[in-house]
Amino acid sequence: MTSVFIAAPLFAAPAFAQQNSAEQAANVDDIVVTARRREETLKDVPVAVTAVTSERLEQTGAADITTLQQQTPNATVQVARGSNSTLTSFIRGVGQQDPLWGFEPGVGLYIDDVYVARPQGAVLDVFDIARLEVLRGPQGTLYGRNTIGGAIKYVTKRLSQEQEATLKAAYGSYNQIDLIASGSTPLNDTLRIGGAIARYTRDGYGTNLNTGAEHYDKDVTAARASVEWTPNDSLFFRLAGDLTEDNSNARHGSRMLAPTLDNVYDTRAGIGDEGYVRTRGLSLTGEWTVSDAITLKSITAYRDGDTKGDGIDFDGLPQPILDIPGYYGDSQFTQEFQVLFQGSRWQGVAGVFYMDAMAKGAFDTVVGNAGITTYTGGKVDTKSFAVFADFNYDVTDQLSVSLGGRWTQDKKSVTQLRQVYLGLRSPYFHNPNAIPVGAPSTNYSNSDTYSEFTPRVSASYKFTPELTGYASYGRGFKSGGFDMRGDASLYPETVNGYQPELVDTYEIGLKGSLLDRRVNFATAFFKSDYKNQQITSQFFIPPTSVVSFVDNAGSSEIWGWELEASARITNNFVPRLTLGYLDAKFNDFVTFNPLTGKRENLADQRHFQNTPDWTGAVALPYSIDLGARGSLVFTPTASYRGATQMFETPIPILDQGAYWLYDATLLWTAPDSRYRVSLAGRNLSDERYRAGGYNFPGALTGDSVVAFYGAPRTVTLTLTASF
Template identity: 65%
Template sequence: MNRLVKTALLAGAAWTALSGVALAQNAQPASQEQEATSLGEVVVTARRRAEALQDVPVAVTAVTAQQLENRGSADITELARSTPSLTLNSARGSNSTLISFIRGVGQQDPLWGFDPGVGLYIDDVYVARPQAAVLDIFDVERIEVLRGPQGTLYGRNTIGGAIKYVTRRIGDEPSMQVQGAYGSYDQIDVLANVSAPVSDTLGVSVGIARYLRNGYGTNLTTGNDHYNKDVTAARASVEWTPSDSLFFRVAADWVQDDSNARHGHREFAPILDSAYDTRAGAGDDNHVETRGISLTGEWAVSDTLTLKSITAYRDGTTRGNIDFDNLAGPILDIPAMYDDDQFSQEFQALFEGDNWSGVAGVFYMDATASGAFDTVVGLANLTTLTAGSVDTKSWSVFGDFTYDFTDQLSVSVGGRYTSDEKTGTVFRQQYLGIRSPTFGNAAATLLGSPRTNYTRTREFEEFTPRASVSYKITPDLTTYASWGRGFKSGGFDMRGDAVLYPNTVDGYDPETVETIELGLKGTLFDRFSFATAVFDSSYEDQQITTQYPAGATVASVVDNVGSSSIRGWEFEGSLRATDNLVINGMLSYIDAEFDEFLAYIPTGPLNSTCPTAVGCFVDVSSARNFQNTPEWTGAISATWTHWFADGSEIAFTPSAAYRGAYQQFETPAPLLDQESYWMYDASVVWTGADDRLTIGFHGKNLSDERYKTGGYSFPGALTGDSLIAFYGAPRTFTARVGYKF
């Protein structure tokens, strides 16, 4: 009851504040020439069927391709500047591995076998691994960000939410688009897309993109660029519509990232002046490649039933390294390799009646993630090889149905049953020498028996229901209340050291989130569109990774540490102040705290809290905070558009985004944790009268803010007092020219 009372109080405050803002606006019709601001005009597929955004009882942010182009967005991580409760970054030491958190729930560790807490979808295909998932804005129709647990329709590993990258469909007319860009640090982007119908029933689309940029800094040991970009991407699709009731689409995508390894910046002596420079000696070679292909088929059996099949295969490879000490010698170096592949099959039945609709289906996935890395501690002439794999077989059945009792009142109920079978293999062996035979040192000498060497299988089952009630206060204003449950699958710690922590062979259990959400969304006076929500989440059995120095190596513990409570409020809105001026904004607040956090203490005295000399678990919730979860985030932008007499137009979009202070890990690290900061951007885009030629100028991080996106902390003489941080991009300027044939 206490949770419900607090949620209701937050809702009352949000609704009252919204009413005060909305009633102050002027009621004037919007020009048809300008971008629509009505939520009802935005169509999304958040519930696996096409619906007006205003009618979806889910907190969803939908960003169109036009909006992304006007902002000059380079990749999906920039969504965090304008989306409530969202954190998106490149992983520590990576250029293209995605780390995502929504409402305090996510996963920072991209090691093979660890599942994300936010699901990523390219169209309807689930992307199980985060490598090469920092998707560049290329051939996209829109991006949807679904906040809160999506366990009913999207299943496992969407306890924080889901991000849907929706690509363009092939049009009825031939089209060709080319775009070129030049910017700071010799940035060169080239994109091209050709889409054309081959016949009345067959269409083909091919697109390719090339992204090059010098580094923001330099590796002073090797002389190579640091924080550079060298990415090639391609997409192709074939669409066949043999009749009005049948549709088939084959789509393929490929990404290759040959950007140099990203080693970070020492935050402890010796410290370099530039946050983007390093003295790493582990090497700059880095290679990431992912591929995917899918077949989607739709059959409109009748006016009320459509059957859909989605068959997909994806695989990827990663070869790289991180120099944890950021010094020329091999004090703490981590060369690594990852491989993964996944096959998935989903069948859906979509129903549409006079006053009811829904979707039901089954899902199957067979995936393998494997890899190896060395932990090189040069001062001890010691290398620890960690290798292994996780095989996952997952299947589920799901359904979600909505019934309209009246034109105003709708009720939705749904549920999903998921069964996972995971087989984990973990091997951990120490060698005398710099690097193991796996990473090129054939002369390395075995040191004792393997510290970890096991293969185990575990099964996890979960039912994730959801229910919601929606009420249309007016045709343009909808309120809803929902309750949902999501879970992230259990697994095995790929770094687990069975000598230091014997229980690692048992693996860890799933984690779950239950969320109550109250929302209000709609359009007022034809000028003000908005969505606001309050939520209260109960987070149980959280999987937390803790790494710590252990003698001459680094140990790891992954366990279900306890429970926490997450409450918050979100608002996003768009106001057409005049026919020429549109103001957009968002604000979110998150109060996240651990109720219990059972931390593993590797050694300790024999007392009532630690009865063994090997180690124990102690509740340290009062000394832990959520990572990657600022209390406040906000953004405001304005787009001023001027139409010339010849029909061309120019749009100016300045923006400011605020991000509150946040920690890199659950344990405070003053030299790594990020203080609050503002980010300022601005764009000017001119579009020709026939909508063919576009010229844009974009400035990012205009105040040249230095902000941390990740870090590592391994104190100690043997590890070189490793304390390194990774930084977001500095101030940049880019000029873009695009032409549509």
């Protein structure tokens, strides 16, 4: 958790530069994004992108990036089950909810152009940002591996040439206390330093009735510092570092089968109260403007993280019926070089990318009723290399064409061990008396190399200065890998791993302004062909453990439509509308059927997970000019999310039906904009909605069917002072 995130519809959708008046909010011409790795105005980018400024996030009372699920069509952005800071994200039906090391996310996350390889610690809090960009659909050309669903970009502020400081304090429901300080100062004409520190605390929404500990709480410290040096007009350097420590207690699931509790946030779990996640990063960015036509850019970065705690209690009961203590760790080094071109009628970027990353972990599956523990541990090393280029040419003043491509090669090396023990917990998790049962069921090392060329081509046409249409084709590539839960004694093919996923997306759309720019809109239709889908199927095999099978089981078609629009009814009233529709169906779903012991095509019995058919939101910001007393903006919002499945197999007791969420924020700004006060209410109807779950029914597992819920109704008062 450190910063923020943004949403991206299919077309340059309305983003709002600020907020003191709704008239200002309606103007999108000045919004600049870097969706194509170069600065362009939002309305001119033929890419599915939405930009959300920090001011708009403040206006809507956003706390972290998961709030964007309510503002973005066809997107899932949630906290992963059993976690406070691990991110689950899907865009247009494509993503990955399993955070286990070895699995790759399907939506790429970037902080200032630095790729974040792992989802742990990626639920970024909103502080000290410039804007968020979400690119929808495959971004295989400019962003490469693991962006087959899209990419989320977090863009921080460049330091001011003037000395400045901001203090923010918030108090809210469940004894929420947020304290944030940020600022910067020039040391001389060429050198500036700055930073921000944030402290977030909150009591839990629920209590462990067995131990008395709170959970769904918050205990996070985050900091960022940077040094910027501009020795002359042609050179810019930035050294930036960030650190986040999350000491929040791990979240527990709510039992869906007896014995249940009245409060869905309460539990009677025997383990899992303690949690700890640390992430940190260091990056060096250099830019050299060689001429008006050429700029050279280098981005060097290192990141690492650790996730510890006493595990997840799958059964939600005091006894160790199905308990999973675990540990995760990761590190990554990345280097990217870019050459940006700018001519009178052409623009473009070309570059190379290198990554050396490691992800490791271990966990026990403790089956207390059988007195058996299965230890699983391993490590995956990834080396990735890519070359890419993307160029745009203005054929005429109205017609532009763009062509790009990327070649990526990933090499993965894996080690995995899976051993059954008699006793509760393995020696790795502090039970030296555990007795191994036979030889390891999995014990191997292997490696594989995956490569792919991912092209993109688009054409845009300005029908009028205010109305642009585009058509595009793009391919996305998600790396192959190895199943870290794989049991070779039950599924020998697991040692061979699985192959990459591919998505080909075709898109047409229209964006712009109507009625003398009183209406801004972005709409598009798309079709995606999804091949070699990496499907994880998990089962409990009595009396030993939870096992999984990962196959390139699926191929599917996804059709969709998206709309974002705003209308300036008056200078003070500018409502916004977001709609998204998805029709996602499997053509093939060939996988192991545990009922028959054979591989079968189960496409008619499977459906997409985390993919509602309809999503939508409406915001009704109304501004009032108070003259010498400042200004007010009142922003009520309502968001809709259609029914979803937790997994590809329907589970009626666990799957989430359609629901609405209602929020409202009142923001006062002083006449000189130095002081702001906001009152934000979220989930005002106190809706109980499930955002994740586990499904392991049966007597031996204690009917471990549990759900994790979104936040209840909260109200937060925030005071901000700028100097």
